[in-house]
Amino acid sequence: MRPERALLALASLALAACAVLPGAGAPGAVDDDVRSAAQLLDSEVRRWVRDHGVTRKDGASVHALDLAPLMLHAAQVGDRALYLKLHAGVQPLILTEQSGTYTAGFVLWRR
Numbered sequence: 001m002r003p004e005r006a007l008l009a010l011a012s013l014a015l016a017a018c019a020v021l022p023g024a025g026a027p028g029a030v031d032d033d034v035r036s037a038a039q040l041l042d043s044e045v046r047r048w049v050r051d052h053g054v055t056r057k058d059g060a061s062v063h064a065l066d067l068a069p070l071m072l073h074a075a076q077v078g079d080r081a082l083y084l085k086l087h088a089g090v091q092p093l094i095l096t097e098q099s100g101t102y103t104a105g106f107v108l109w110r111r
Contacts, residue, residue, distance in 0.1 A: 049070075053089070054066070064093050071086045071087065092111045
């Protein structure tokens, strides 16, 4: 696995996990280490998206698995700008043609 893919995968999973902790509705405080890790991951993901965009290293392929956890995080923290940037990247994966009964709205795993 290429380093940038590993970083993105790790950050996506960690952000998704950390993002639900503070707003999960369960009583109790979030550990400061967890909060710091979430903030560090958040800033790294933002830097990565800013510097490299949402496509993979080849500049053409987009994978839903890369973007879905990041979109979830952006929605949970209320970051509309990040969400819209990720949403624009995932648009090529969402089928909009009406060629069959079940195709409209279907999400491809990559393109």
